[in-house]
Amino acid sequence: MFGWYVLVALVAYVLCSLAVARQVYGIQRTALITRSGPRGGRSCAEYFRSHDQEHATALALLAGLLWPVALPACLAYRFCKLAITARPPLTPAERRERAFILQERTRELERVLGMAPDAEFGSPVPSSTP
Secondary structure, three states, rough: HHHHHHHHHHHHHHHHHHHHHHHHHHHHHHHHHHHOOOOEEEEEEEEEEEEHHHHHHHHHHHHHHHHHHHHHHHHHHHHHHHHHHHOOOHHHHHHHHHHHHHHHHHHHHHHHHOOOEEEOOOOEEEEOOO
């Protein structure tokens, strides 16, 4: 009976290894192809196949075999990246740009709706009085 548990654990480990290796290979392939431009009259994919495929495959195999370490590390990296870069405070230049865009959008909507801004309070009032 113990032999079945070992066999099931090995099959599960191999399946998880293959799944992780496939994901890592896809990520590496996409990154390497988008980073490199066409070289020597060949497309990016052809260049990847002739130069970078072995490196991406080796990295994917290593990550696949070490998935109990690689998977939590990858998840921790993504969580930290998300937590750090999610919503940084706006710089004064970004705040001015947003305010300018909002003012322009408000003016455009007032113009489309036929409203003129109130000179005294800055609030819109209808331009035609009944």
